[in-house]
Amino acid sequence: MTKNSHDFLEINSKKREKYMKKLILFMVAIWNAIVFAQNLSPETAVELTMEKNLSERIEKMLEPLVGKTIVSVNLELKYPTGNMKFYGTELNLAESLPGIPVSKSAAAIPAGDEGALENQIRIISQKVSIHLNKRTGKKKIAFIKENLPKWIHLDPTRGDELTLEKDLSYTNSKLIVYAVIIFFMLLFLINFRAGIRFLAVSLRNINIKGFDKALHIKGGIGGSGGGGIANANLQFSQEKPLPVEIVQKEEEDAKDKKLNFHFVENLSLSNFSKLIAGESNEDIAFLIANLSPEYVQKYITQYPLDSKIVIRSMLNVMQRSKAEIEELRDRLYEKYESLFEEERYTFDGKKALIKIINSLPSKNSEELYREIHSLNPRMAENIRINIFLIEDILKLDNDVIKAIIKSIHHNLLVTFLASTEDKIREKFMINLTKRAALILEEDIELLGNLSQDEKEKAIDEMLATIRMILKYI
Template identity: 30%
Template sequence: MSEEKKNVHLTKLQKAAILISALPEDISVQIFKKLKDFEVERIVKTILMLETPSKESVLEVLKEAYDNLKEASPVKIAPDHLKKILQKALPPEVLEKLLNQTFDEEEFKTIFKELEKLDPKMVANLIKNEHPQVIALILSQLKPSVAAEILQYIPKRVGVTNVQEEVIKRIASIEKINAQTLKIVANTLEEELLTIGAGAEETLSGIDIAAEIVNALPKEVQVELLEEVRKEDEILADNIEERMFKFEDILKLDNKAIIEILKNVDKNVLMMALKGAPQEILDKFLSNMSKRAAEMFLEDMEVLGPVKKSDVEKAQKKIIEEIKNLINKGVIEFGSGEEYV
């Protein structure tokens, strides 16, 4: 794909970020001074998330802004360069707030994205001797699928401790992590993880993260791990299991699974559940019915009229229970617990 074609996919915000980064520092400072706080924040976030563009890409962006421009220097988007410009452009209190809420947060995310690119076995070897709480903090920052892969390479037992069980329990218990804590944790990793700035708290749903990680594990590992957690804390195990399938997750099921659900759930309960569901979920069920059945289903839904939110939620819970029952029986598959022979 040519550079010109690549630039077609750049948003206006991305082009603005490249343009500001490519300009001489003193001009960039003047531009930032003219922008509103929320505009500065958006530009900064975009610059930090951009991959370093080639000189050709920069030239194309600049040509859009200046028809008579003949040359451009490569873009400079390093965090230190950006901080230098912002220090000149913004009052100290505004800069501090921006760095705490935006800059460090984006840099922090970038570092863990880099960690996700490493071989899971290598990451597991790197962190396997850490305390389960430290392992939990690291895995909670990664994609569930990546965290699940890494978790499988962590030794199952160290002495009497089931490390995998402990890690999942601790992830599920996470409520908030201070960025300074993550900086300390990152210092135990490789050199590229040493620079994480302290800043605002990151609100996390530990139970949801734990559930997604368990979902990404092979089926037999899921069952065994949850059994181990249940021995120690039945409520925690139930909470994790509850979140292992949400009503919106129906969109992840294949057509065969949807057909099985239609066979096994009460039509009236399904109608009530779908009353408050996104259109995509309704369409998924309708597309697995005959044309006539789908028409009748929609007509019956219309006859229902307005319904209470509490009744919709109750119906959705019943559908989820039936889906989980079908998953446990092996009638339908969910997650990555597939077996190969």
């Protein structure tokens, strides 16, 4: 055998010895754990259970104050001595055989000579160690030191100890979740912003004019030639990959206006009839075909005989060149300008006066109505039914008054009744319950004397409110 082979065998033997030692120690540890578990005395079990229960109770008491804690308890117990009284039975699994069950006592309690319970388990001393979060404040620690001994009956004279240590580091799970959400939101915003920048650079590289104005392309869409951009001109250059420039053509817009006949709709039907006088039926038919249906309907309704001739011409196929259309428009536009100068506008003066009166304050609306009555009594009588003055409150039905009371604010009603005349106040009072009327009278008395401006303001506000409720305005 060579020297190298001898060294190799020696190394392998040392490794085997090392592994065997570890295996023996591991087996010994397992054996001790098994023996300890089997030989666990009832006293030890009772002690461990009491320590566990006490530590869990302390942790629950402290959790609302300082959060999660770790509590370790070491109890020194005094067990009962003397006679034991056994009671109850249970199956002894360790000594039972198949088909031959063996029973044992379920429990035992100490008993005196007369059978009374005595010599129960007593706590000789208890040592409590509490591990707190590192962030726990001094005030909370002082509070625990002061009150916990009272809660669990710690007595330093018998050797009880309480130890507080700040050595835990808990992290709030909610804060972690919020931090993760914020992180991903920031990541999304960064990526989104980078994408927008990339898009902007790409669009600038192809030279699209107007990108700074949110890519808004001016000009009409569609046209007589089918689809496409009718009012834009695309110019191509070979300097860069297909740079495109969009230019609006205002000249074409001006040309399209020369083919538009909608200006004639500004004329009344009588002046429209004058406008088309002397024109051929074919030209009139072409003109009407280019007007709005509403305007044509009015014309046909007012001039049924003339329209029949025009309708016959419209049944035929109408063809006009662009030059002919422009010539017809120019000729009609010259006549239109002269007729438009003579156009007379009418308005309904009665409706305007009704609207003005119903929008004025109480005093001004009465003065304006009296002025109208003095100038034109008949007209004043005609518009009287459509206006509402403060005195008209007395003419309202009781049901309407009740509805008004329910619709307005209490403070406005109090101020108004304190400002208005007695007849109107009585009109409201009789439509209230006795209790509501008493409360209202008390509030009016507490309001005291009002200035003239305050009274007028309350009356005007109430009048405007009633007008809106009754839909006069």
